[in-house]
Amino acid sequence: MQVSERVNNLAASATLAMSQKSAELKAQGVDVINLSVGEPDFPTPTHIKEAAKDAIDNNFTFYTPVAGYLSLRKAICEKLRRENGVEFAPEQIVVGNGAKQALCNVILATINPGDEVIIPTPAWVSYVEMVKLAEGKVVEIAAPIEQDFKITPAQLEAAITAKTRMVLLCSPSNPTGSVYTPDELQGLVNVLASHPEIIVMADEIYEHINFGAEICSLASFPELADRVVIINGVSKAYAMTGWRIGYCACPLPIAKAVNKLQGQYTSGASSIAQKAAEAAYTGSQECVETMRVAFERRRDLVVELAGQIPGLKVNKPQGAFYLFPEVSSFIGKSYDGKTIESSGDLALYLLSEAHVATVDGAAFCAPGYIRLSYATSDDNIREAMKRIADALAKLA
Ligand code: PMP
Ligand code: GLU
8 A cells, every 4th residue: 555755755753653662662561761752740730620521511512613712712812911921812823733733734834845944953853744744845953962952043044045934943942951041032033033024933832841041932022023923732831741732823814824724634623622721721820830840850850860971961951851962972882792873773772771761862853862851750760860871881
Protein backbone atom coordinates (compact mmCIF):
# COMPACT_ATOMS: atom_id res chain seq x y z
CA MET A 1 0.00 0.00 0.00
CA GLN A 2 1.40 3.36 -1.04
CA VAL A 3 0.96 6.33 1.22
CA SER A 4 1.20 9.94 0.11
CA GLU A 5 4.46 11.74 -0.51
CA ARG A 6 3.20 14.27 2.00
CA VAL A 7 3.35 11.67 4.75
CA ASN A 8 6.46 9.98 3.39
CA ASN A 9 8.29 13.28 3.72
CA LEU A 10 7.17 13.77 7.30
CA ALA A 11 9.32 12.72 10.27
CA ALA A 12 7.48 10.87 13.05
CA SER A 13 7.26 12.78 16.33
CA ALA A 14 10.46 11.81 18.19
CA THR A 15 9.09 12.83 21.58
CA LEU A 16 6.06 10.60 21.21
CA ALA A 17 8.16 7.78 19.68
CA MET A 18 10.65 7.76 22.55
CA SER A 19 7.86 7.83 25.09
CA GLN A 20 6.21 4.88 23.33
CA LYS A 21 9.50 2.98 23.35
CA SER A 22 9.88 3.61 27.05
CA ALA A 23 6.28 2.44 27.71
CA GLU A 24 6.96 -0.77 25.74
CA LEU A 25 10.09 -1.52 27.79
CA LYS A 26 8.13 -0.82 30.98
CA ALA A 27 5.44 -3.27 29.85
CA GLN A 28 8.19 -5.88 29.44
CA GLY A 29 9.11 -5.35 33.07
CA VAL A 30 12.15 -3.08 32.55
CA ASP A 31 12.37 -0.36 35.20
CA VAL A 32 12.58 2.62 32.83
CA ILE A 33 12.53 6.22 34.03
CA ASN A 34 10.84 8.24 31.35
CA LEU A 35 12.40 11.68 30.89
CA SER A 36 11.35 11.79 27.25
CA VAL A 37 7.87 13.17 26.84
CA GLY A 38 7.10 16.62 28.16
CA GLU A 39 3.95 16.60 30.20
CA PRO A 40 3.16 17.57 33.77
CA ASP A 41 3.05 14.51 36.02
CA PHE A 42 0.24 15.99 38.14
CA PRO A 43 -3.37 14.93 37.75
CA THR A 44 -5.77 17.60 36.50
CA PRO A 45 -7.00 19.73 39.46
CA THR A 46 -10.27 18.54 41.03
CA HIS A 47 -12.42 21.61 40.26
CA ILE A 48 -11.61 21.20 36.57
CA LYS A 49 -12.52 17.52 36.58
CA GLU A 50 -15.78 18.37 38.37
CA ALA A 51 -16.66 20.88 35.64
CA ALA A 52 -16.23 18.15 33.04
CA LYS A 53 -18.54 15.83 34.97
CA ASP A 54 -21.11 18.62 35.23
CA ALA A 55 -20.81 19.18 31.48
CA ILE A 56 -21.78 15.57 30.84
CA ASP A 57 -24.66 15.70 33.32
CA ASN A 58 -25.89 18.95 31.76
CA ASN A 59 -25.82 17.42 28.29
CA PHE A 60 -22.95 19.33 26.76
CA THR A 61 -22.78 16.38 24.43
CA PHE A 62 -23.60 17.90 21.04
CA TYR A 63 -21.36 19.27 18.29
CA THR A 64 -19.69 22.48 19.40
CA PRO A 65 -19.21 25.62 17.30
CA VAL A 66 -16.13 25.16 15.08
CA ALA A 67 -14.24 27.95 16.88
CA GLY A 68 -15.25 26.69 20.33
CA TYR A 69 -18.03 27.68 22.74
CA LEU A 70 -18.47 31.44 22.97
CA SER A 71 -18.27 31.17 26.77
CA LEU A 72 -14.83 29.54 26.50
CA ARG A 73 -13.60 32.08 23.95
CA LYS A 74 -14.79 34.88 26.26
CA ALA A 75 -12.93 33.25 29.16
CA ILE A 76 -9.78 33.09 26.99
CA CYS A 77 -10.14 36.79 26.08
CA GLU A 78 -10.51 37.59 29.78
CA LYS A 79 -7.37 35.51 30.54
CA LEU A 80 -5.44 37.40 27.85
CA ARG A 81 -6.59 40.72 29.33
CA ARG A 82 -5.94 39.74 32.97
CA GLU A 83 -2.61 37.95 32.60
CA ASN A 84 -1.10 39.47 29.48
CA GLY A 85 -2.71 42.90 29.30
CA VAL A 86 -3.79 42.36 25.70
CA GLU A 87 -7.14 42.77 23.98
CA PHE A 88 -8.61 40.13 21.70
CA ALA A 89 -12.28 39.71 20.74
CA PRO A 90 -13.92 36.25 20.90
CA GLU A 91 -14.07 36.22 17.06
CA GLN A 92 -10.28 36.30 17.04
CA ILE A 93 -9.97 33.07 19.03
CA VAL A 94 -10.19 29.59 17.52
CA VAL A 95 -10.08 26.69 19.97
CA GLY A 96 -8.62 23.45 18.62
CA ASN A 97 -7.51 20.00 19.71
CA GLY A 98 -4.52 21.19 21.66
CA ALA A 99 -1.99 23.91 20.93
CA LYS A 100 -0.55 21.45 18.43
CA GLN A 101 -3.60 21.69 16.19
CA ALA A 102 -3.82 25.44 16.75
CA LEU A 103 -0.23 25.83 15.50
CA CYS A 104 -0.77 23.59 12.51
CA ASN A 105 -4.03 25.35 11.67
CA VAL A 106 -2.35 28.75 11.55
CA ILE A 107 0.55 27.45 9.47
CA LEU A 108 -1.78 25.76 6.98
CA ALA A 109 -3.97 28.85 6.89
CA THR A 110 -1.17 31.32 6.15
CA ILE A 111 1.76 29.60 4.44
CA ASN A 112 1.88 29.09 0.67
CA PRO A 113 4.34 26.75 -1.03
CA GLY A 114 7.78 28.37 -1.00
CA ASP A 115 7.00 30.88 1.76
CA GLU A 116 9.79 31.09 4.31
CA VAL A 117 9.18 30.50 8.00
CA ILE A 118 11.96 31.49 10.38
CA ILE A 119 12.40 29.09 13.28
CA PRO A 120 15.07 29.61 15.92
CA THR A 121 16.69 26.31 16.85
CA PRO A 122 16.75 24.23 19.00
CA ALA A 123 13.01 24.08 18.27
CA TRP A 124 10.16 21.85 19.30
CA VAL A 125 9.86 18.74 17.09
CA SER A 126 6.61 19.56 15.34
CA TYR A 127 7.26 23.07 14.01
CA VAL A 128 9.44 22.02 11.08
CA GLU A 129 7.15 19.17 10.12
CA MET A 130 4.09 21.43 10.17
CA VAL A 131 5.79 23.89 7.83
CA LYS A 132 6.69 20.97 5.55
CA LEU A 133 3.02 19.96 5.48
CA ALA A 134 2.22 23.44 4.20
CA GLU A 135 5.08 23.15 1.66
CA GLY A 136 6.74 26.16 3.21
CA LYS A 137 10.49 26.53 3.58
CA VAL A 138 12.04 26.46 7.04
CA VAL A 139 14.80 28.95 7.70
CA GLU A 140 16.62 27.95 10.86
CA ILE A 141 18.52 30.33 13.11
CA ALA A 142 20.87 28.36 15.33
CA ALA A 143 21.21 29.52 18.93
CA PRO A 144 23.62 27.19 20.76
CA ILE A 145 24.05 26.84 24.52
CA GLU A 146 26.78 29.52 24.53
CA GLN A 147 24.06 32.11 23.80
CA ASP A 148 21.64 30.47 26.23
CA PHE A 149 19.74 29.16 23.19
CA LYS A 150 18.37 32.62 22.38
CA ILE A 151 18.70 34.33 19.01
CA THR A 152 19.97 37.88 18.69
CA PRO A 153 18.31 40.73 16.77
CA ALA A 154 21.23 40.66 14.31
CA GLN A 155 20.65 36.96 13.61
CA LEU A 156 16.96 37.64 13.03
CA GLU A 157 17.64 40.52 10.67
CA ALA A 158 20.10 38.41 8.68
CA ALA A 159 17.56 35.59 8.24
CA ILE A 160 14.77 37.77 6.84
CA THR A 161 14.33 37.75 3.06
CA ALA A 162 11.64 38.99 0.66
CA LYS A 163 10.02 35.56 1.00
CA THR A 164 9.76 35.55 4.80
CA ARG A 165 6.12 35.11 5.73
CA MET A 166 6.37 34.11 9.39
CA VAL A 167 8.64 34.03 12.43
CA LEU A 168 7.83 31.39 15.02
CA LEU A 169 9.06 32.04 18.57
CA CYS A 170 8.65 29.81 21.61
CA SER A 171 9.35 31.27 25.06
CA PRO A 172 9.68 29.67 27.59
CA SER A 173 11.21 27.24 25.15
CA ASN A 174 10.72 23.59 24.50
CA PRO A 175 13.34 21.98 24.38
CA THR A 176 15.76 24.38 26.14
CA GLY A 177 13.75 26.05 28.91
CA SER A 178 15.22 29.42 27.90
CA VAL A 179 13.03 32.48 28.40
CA TYR A 180 13.47 35.76 26.56
CA THR A 181 13.41 38.78 28.89
CA PRO A 182 11.10 41.67 27.94
CA ASP A 183 14.20 43.61 26.81
CA GLU A 184 15.38 40.74 24.62
CA LEU A 185 11.91 40.48 23.08
CA GLN A 186 11.94 44.22 22.47
CA GLY A 187 15.22 43.78 20.57
CA LEU A 188 13.60 41.23 18.26
CA VAL A 189 10.44 43.33 17.94
CA ASN A 190 12.55 46.32 16.86
CA VAL A 191 13.81 44.24 13.92
CA LEU A 192 10.30 43.03 13.08
CA ALA A 193 8.94 46.59 13.25
CA SER A 194 10.54 47.34 9.90
CA HIS A 195 9.08 44.18 8.30
CA PRO A 196 5.34 44.72 8.69
CA GLU A 197 4.44 41.93 6.25
CA ILE A 198 5.80 39.20 8.55
CA ILE A 199 3.37 37.28 10.78
CA VAL A 200 4.81 36.68 14.24
CA MET A 201 3.59 33.49 15.84
CA ALA A 202 4.34 33.20 19.57
CA ASP A 203 3.98 29.80 21.19
CA GLU A 204 3.38 30.78 24.82
CA ILE A 205 2.20 27.41 26.10
CA TYR A 206 4.83 27.36 28.89
CA GLU A 207 4.21 30.94 30.04
CA HIS A 208 3.23 29.93 33.57
CA ILE A 209 6.14 27.54 34.04
CA ASN A 210 8.47 30.41 34.52
CA PHE A 211 11.11 30.76 37.24
CA GLY A 212 11.68 34.41 37.80
CA ALA A 213 11.57 36.10 34.46
CA GLU A 214 8.54 38.34 34.02
CA ILE A 215 5.76 36.91 31.87
CA CYS A 216 5.73 38.99 28.72
CA SER A 217 3.49 38.14 25.78
CA LEU A 218 4.59 39.10 22.28
CA ALA A 219 1.03 40.36 21.78
CA SER A 220 1.77 43.22 24.20
CA PHE A 221 4.15 44.97 21.76
CA PRO A 222 2.26 47.65 19.80
CA GLU A 223 4.72 47.24 16.89
CA LEU A 224 3.19 43.81 16.22
CA ALA A 225 -0.47 44.83 16.39
CA ASP A 226 -2.52 43.20 13.62
CA ARG A 227 0.02 40.48 12.83
CA VAL A 228 0.80 38.65 16.03
CA VAL A 229 -0.64 35.18 16.62
CA ILE A 230 -0.62 33.82 20.16
CA ILE A 231 -0.69 30.07 20.69
CA ASN A 232 -1.58 28.77 24.11
CA GLY A 233 -3.69 26.12 25.82
CA VAL A 234 -4.43 24.29 29.02
CA SER A 235 -2.09 21.28 28.61
CA LYS A 236 0.89 22.55 30.57
CA ALA A 237 -0.42 25.23 32.96
CA TYR A 238 -3.33 23.11 34.21
CA ALA A 239 -1.91 19.60 33.73
CA MET A 240 -4.49 18.82 31.03
CA THR A 241 -2.48 17.20 28.24
CA GLY A 242 -5.05 14.47 27.60
CA TRP A 243 -7.99 16.86 27.31
CA ARG A 244 -6.66 18.32 24.06
CA ILE A 245 -7.63 21.98 24.28
CA GLY A 246 -5.50 24.77 22.86
CA TYR A 247 -6.17 27.94 20.90
CA CYS A 248 -4.86 30.59 18.59
CA ALA A 249 -5.55 34.27 19.22
CA CYS A 250 -5.02 36.04 15.93
CA PRO A 251 -5.89 38.83 13.53
CA LEU A 252 -9.48 38.38 12.34
CA PRO A 253 -8.65 37.31 8.75
CA ILE A 254 -6.40 34.53 10.10
CA ALA A 255 -9.05 33.45 12.63
CA LYS A 256 -11.60 33.23 9.80
CA ALA A 257 -9.24 31.18 7.66
CA VAL A 258 -8.46 28.83 10.55
CA ASN A 259 -12.16 28.46 11.28
CA LYS A 260 -12.85 27.47 7.67
CA LEU A 261 -10.01 24.95 7.69
CA GLN A 262 -10.93 23.40 11.02
CA GLY A 263 -14.57 23.23 9.93
CA GLN A 264 -13.54 20.82 7.18
CA TYR A 265 -11.24 18.50 8.98
CA THR A 266 -11.96 18.24 12.70
CA SER A 267 -14.96 20.49 13.60
CA GLY A 268 -15.11 22.02 17.07
CA ALA A 269 -13.10 20.43 19.89
CA SER A 270 -14.65 18.12 22.49
CA SER A 271 -17.61 19.70 24.32
CA ILE A 272 -16.63 18.21 27.67
CA ALA A 273 -12.99 19.21 27.43
CA GLN A 274 -14.02 22.74 26.47
CA LYS A 275 -16.16 23.03 29.58
CA ALA A 276 -13.23 21.78 31.66
CA ALA A 277 -10.93 24.35 30.03
CA GLU A 278 -13.43 27.10 30.78
CA ALA A 279 -13.33 26.10 34.46
CA ALA A 280 -9.53 26.19 34.31
CA TYR A 281 -9.52 29.78 33.04
CA THR A 282 -12.32 31.11 35.26
CA GLY A 283 -11.60 29.18 38.49
CA SER A 284 -8.92 29.60 41.15
CA GLN A 285 -5.41 29.91 39.72
CA GLU A 286 -3.75 28.51 42.85
CA CYS A 287 -3.08 25.12 41.19
CA VAL A 288 -0.96 26.80 38.52
CA GLU A 289 1.32 28.33 41.15
CA THR A 290 1.55 25.09 43.16
CA MET A 291 2.76 23.20 40.09
CA ARG A 292 5.11 26.03 39.08
CA VAL A 293 6.78 25.89 42.48
CA ALA A 294 7.26 22.12 42.16
CA PHE A 295 8.79 22.53 38.70
CA GLU A 296 11.17 25.21 39.99
CA ARG A 297 12.38 22.95 42.80
CA ARG A 298 12.95 20.14 40.30
CA ARG A 299 14.74 22.52 37.96
CA ASP A 300 17.17 23.37 40.76
CA LEU A 301 17.65 19.68 41.52
CA VAL A 302 18.24 18.57 37.94
CA VAL A 303 20.60 21.47 37.20
CA GLU A 304 22.61 20.70 40.35
CA LEU A 305 22.87 16.98 39.59
CA ALA A 306 23.57 17.37 35.88
CA GLY A 307 26.20 19.99 36.68
CA GLN A 308 28.13 17.35 38.65
CA ILE A 309 28.38 14.97 35.68
CA PRO A 310 31.73 15.36 33.91
CA GLY A 311 31.35 16.08 30.21
CA LEU A 312 27.76 17.38 30.29
CA LYS A 313 27.45 21.07 29.50
CA VAL A 314 24.30 22.61 31.02
CA ASN A 315 22.70 26.02 31.31
CA LYS A 316 20.18 27.10 33.94
CA PRO A 317 16.78 27.05 32.25
CA GLN A 318 14.41 29.80 33.36
CA GLY A 319 11.19 28.06 32.40
CA ALA A 320 9.30 25.03 31.02
CA PHE A 321 10.44 21.63 32.37
CA TYR A 322 13.33 20.65 30.15
CA LEU A 323 17.09 20.51 30.43
CA PHE A 324 19.03 20.45 27.16
CA PRO A 325 22.61 19.40 27.92
CA GLU A 326 25.32 19.57 25.30
CA VAL A 327 26.80 16.07 25.01
CA SER A 328 29.37 16.32 22.22
CA SER A 329 32.22 15.28 24.55
CA PHE A 330 30.77 11.75 24.58
CA ILE A 331 30.61 11.41 20.82
CA GLY A 332 33.37 9.11 19.56
CA LYS A 333 33.55 7.23 22.87
CA SER A 334 32.73 3.53 23.11
CA TYR A 335 31.34 0.90 25.39
CA ASP A 336 31.32 -2.84 24.84
CA GLY A 337 32.79 -2.44 21.36
CA LYS A 338 30.07 -0.02 20.26
CA THR A 339 30.92 3.56 19.40
CA ILE A 340 28.62 6.48 20.17
CA GLU A 341 28.53 8.30 16.86
CA SER A 342 25.81 10.85 17.53
CA SER A 343 23.56 12.29 20.23
CA GLY A 344 20.94 9.85 18.90
CA ASP A 345 23.27 6.93 19.70
CA LEU A 346 23.81 8.42 23.14
CA ALA A 347 20.05 8.64 23.81
CA LEU A 348 19.70 4.98 22.76
CA TYR A 349 22.69 4.01 24.93
CA LEU A 350 21.12 5.76 27.95
CA LEU A 351 17.90 3.89 27.32
CA SER A 352 19.54 0.47 27.04
CA GLU A 353 22.29 0.92 29.64
CA ALA A 354 20.76 3.30 32.19
CA HIS A 355 17.09 2.60 31.47
CA VAL A 356 16.46 6.32 31.22
CA ALA A 357 14.47 7.63 28.25
CA THR A 358 15.61 10.98 26.85
CA VAL A 359 15.21 12.54 23.39
CA ASP A 360 17.96 13.08 20.81
CA GLY A 361 18.63 16.78 20.24
CA ALA A 362 18.60 16.13 16.49
CA ALA A 363 14.81 15.87 16.72
CA PHE A 364 14.89 19.52 17.77
CA CYS A 365 17.25 20.50 14.93
CA ALA A 366 20.14 20.46 17.40
CA PRO A 367 22.34 17.38 17.11
CA GLY A 368 24.97 17.17 19.85
CA TYR A 369 22.42 17.68 22.62
CA ILE A 370 19.84 15.52 24.40
CA ARG A 371 16.62 16.64 26.06
CA LEU A 372 15.61 15.62 29.56
CA SER A 373 12.08 16.35 30.72
CA TYR A 374 12.11 16.77 34.49
CA ALA A 375 8.32 16.76 34.87
CA THR A 376 8.60 13.80 37.19
CA SER A 377 9.09 13.17 40.90
CA ASP A 378 12.20 14.36 42.78
CA ASP A 379 13.04 10.70 43.51
CA ASN A 380 12.84 9.81 39.82
CA ILE A 381 15.07 12.77 38.97
CA ARG A 382 17.68 11.71 41.56
CA GLU A 383 17.66 8.11 40.41
CA ALA A 384 17.70 9.02 36.71
CA MET A 385 20.64 11.39 37.11
CA LYS A 386 22.57 8.78 39.08
CA ARG A 387 21.97 6.21 36.36
CA ILE A 388 22.95 8.66 33.63
CA ALA A 389 26.15 9.57 35.51
CA ASP A 390 27.08 5.88 35.93
CA ALA A 391 26.37 5.04 32.29
CA LEU A 392 28.32 8.03 30.97
CA ALA A 393 31.27 7.14 33.22
CA LYS A 394 31.48 3.75 31.49
CA LEU A 395 32.15 5.35 28.11
CA ALA A 396 35.81 5.48 27.19
N1 PMP B 1 4.01 23.82 21.75
C1 PMP B 1 5.01 23.34 22.49
C2 PMP B 1 6.28 24.11 22.54
C3 PMP B 1 4.87 22.13 23.18
O1 PMP B 1 5.88 21.67 23.91
C4 PMP B 1 3.67 21.43 23.09
C5 PMP B 1 3.52 20.13 23.83
N2 PMP B 1 3.51 19.03 23.03
C6 PMP B 1 2.65 21.96 22.30
C7 PMP B 1 2.85 23.15 21.65
C8 PMP B 1 1.34 21.27 22.08
O2 PMP B 1 0.61 21.16 23.24
P1 PMP B 1 -0.87 20.59 23.25
O3 PMP B 1 -1.19 20.15 21.88
O4 PMP B 1 -0.86 19.49 24.24
O5 PMP B 1 -1.73 21.73 23.69
N1 GLU C 1 5.29 18.85 24.38
C1 GLU C 1 5.60 17.50 24.67
C2 GLU C 1 7.02 17.16 24.28
O1 GLU C 1 7.65 17.91 23.61
C3 GLU C 1 4.57 16.53 24.25
C4 GLU C 1 4.85 15.58 23.13
C5 GLU C 1 4.56 16.18 21.80
O2 GLU C 1 3.42 16.57 21.57
O3 GLU C 1 5.51 16.29 21.04
O4 GLU C 1 7.49 16.14 24.70
